[in-house]
Amino acid sequence: MRIANGAVNLHPVRASTKVMAAGTALETMTMATAQEIAAQDFSTVVTTHRPQIFRFLLASTRDVDLAETLTQECFLKAYRNWGSFRGESSAMTWLMRIAINLQKDHWRNRRMQFWRQTQTNAVDLDEASEWLPNGERSAEQQLLAREQVKQVWQAVKGLSERQRTVFLLRYVEEQELSEIARSTGLSEGTVKAHLSRAVARVRAELGGKR
Amino acid sequence: MSLEDKLANEAMDSGLAEALINFRLSVHAWSDAEFGKPRTAAKIVRHGGWRLAAGWALGCVLVAGAAGGGVFEHHHQQEMAKAAAARAVQQQRLAAEQRAREEEDLLAKVDSDVSREVPSAMEPLAQLMAEDDAK
Numbered sequence: 531m532r533i534a535n536g537a538v539n540l541h542p543v544r545a546s547t548k549v550m551a552a553g554t555a556l557e558t559m560t561m562a563t564a565q566e567i568a569a570q571d572f573s574t575v576v577t578t579h580r581p582q583i584f585r586f587l588l589a590s591t592r593d594v595d596l597a598e599t600l601t602q603e604c605f606l607k608a609y610r611n612w613g614s615f616r617g618e619s620s621a622m623t624w625l626m627r628i629a630i631n632l633q634k635d636h637w638r639n640r641r642m643q644f645w646r647q648t649q650t651n652a653v654d655l656d657e658a659s660e661w662l663p664n665g666e667r668s669a670e671q672q673l674l675a676r677e678q679v680k681q682v683w684q685a686v687k688g689l690s691e692r693q694r695t696v697f698l699l700r701y702v703e704e705q706e707l708s709e710i711a712r713s714t715g716l717s718e719g720t721v722k723a724h725l726s727r728a729v730a731r732v733r734a735e736l737g738g739k740r
Numbered sequence: 741m742s743l744e745d746k747l748a749n750e751a752m753d754s755g756l757a758e759a760l761i762n763f764r765l766s767v768h769a770w771s772d773a774e775f776g777k778p779r780t781a782a783k784i785v786r787h788g789g790w791r792l793a794a795g796w797a798l799g800c801v802l803v804a805g806a807a808g809g810g811v812f813e814h815h816h817q818q819e820m821a822k823a824a825a826a827r828a829v830q831q832q833r834l835a836a837e838q839r840a841r842e843e844e845d846l847l848a849k850v851d852s853d854v855s856r857e858v859p860s861a862m863e864p865l866a867q868l869m870a871e872d873d874a875k
């Protein structure tokens with residue numbers, strides 16, 4: 531297994547080169563073996579990051595099937611380009627960037643094909659707000675929390691695509707601003723601005739409904 | 741740094757911070773529940789195939805109509821141009837014939853006028869010829 535201190539060895543080519551140089555016994559290592567190692571690395575990346583990518587896409591689309599499809603597409607695309615991944619950013623950032631682009635493409639295609647009757651399985655806000663960990667809350671606290679979650683969903687629904695992405699990466703995926711900037715390809719200043727507007731909207735939604 | 745700490749650092753009011761934390765917990769709970777569910781691939785059944793066929797048929801009719809209309813208009817314009825050219829040629833021919841007739845009439849009139857003009861010295865002789873003709 532190629533995980534050390536929670537980090538994944540993200541450079542299969544470099545890893546295989548090191549292994550090949552280690553000793554004469556390994557000199558016979560073929561290209562196929564290197565590919566196997568790369569595949570093992572990728573398998574680790576999938577296992578580690580798939581839930582997070584799925585969660586982000588689920589929160590972005592509120593559509594379980596669509597989130598699942600986009601997650602699969604994301605990892606398929608990542609697998610095809612795994613050889614060209616140079617490890618300049620973390621695998622998570624790289625995968626998140628692919629996921630964000632896929633999601634953008636999806637909505638763009640939907641807009642372009644406006645005449646097509648496309649079925650959307652996005653759950654409504656009430657249903658999305660139903661989910662809360664049981665914890666040690668009273669029924670009243672649960673109800674209050676559910677209401678808050680619904681209001682946040684309502685605000686998220688009204689955000690622009692970019693604001694929503696930044697907001698979800700920050701407050702659901704708990705990413706740092708620099709990481710969000712790398713994932714979205716925006717500058718940190720722009721990320722801050724989007725986040726500020728998104729939070730203002732959430733605050734207004736919460737304030738207005740109280 | 742946990743989200744709670746981050747929110748505290750960002751100086752958010754407690755209501756907003758609490759809502760954001762609940763939102764995160766809710767999304768995580770939902771995602772965890774959905775992620776663990778087994779899924780079955782279902783064949784996509786296309787409903788409204790007739791709508792697609794009707795759309796294509798209408799599209800084809802529109803395209804054929806537009807193309808046919810264009811071809812007809814082009815052909816019609818060509819016919820009109822030919823007829824106009826033929827009319828112009830006919831008019832030119834008639835005008836030329838008219839001119840030729842007028843010229844002939846003019847020449848005949850000139851000939852007649854010239855032939856009737858007799859010098860005064862020949863007048864008696866001309867009278868005699870006229871009398872002989874009368875006899």
